Amino acid sequence: MCRNIRPLSNFEPPATEDEVQAAALQYVRKISGTVKPSRANAEAFDRAVAEVAAASARLLDALVTTAPPKDRGVEAAKARARAAVRYGS
Numbered sequence: 001m002c003r004n005i006r007p008l009s010n011f012e013p014p015a016t017e018d019e020v021q022a023a024a025l026q027y028v029r030k031i032s033g034t035v036k037p038s039r040a041n042a043e044a045f046d047r048a049v050a051e052v053a054a055a056s057a058r059l060l061d062a063l064v065t066t067a068p069p070k071d072r073g074v075e076a077a078k079a080r081a082r083a084a085v086r087y088g089s
Helices: 017-032 042-062 072-087
Strands: none
Touching: 017 042
16 A cells, blocks of 8 residues: 555544545556656546545445544654654654
8 A cells, every 4th residue: 555545534524525635646646657647648547536536535425433533633643653763753
């Protein structure tokens, strides 16, 4: 999995449309092997991003859990602590 794609399910507040779009863009970049497509492939690339974002939004809307929602601030602090240990800063 691409490190830039973060879990979006079960957070309070819920994932925004921008976050879903960013994750879709990262996914399409990863599987296409390019950050910016050529002009010949731009339409297919953009269409794939839109389709992945729509599918992701439907998935997030349909998921059900009994776990309490995670707090974005707490999860970000945990990630920063892990990074500090990993990179020694």
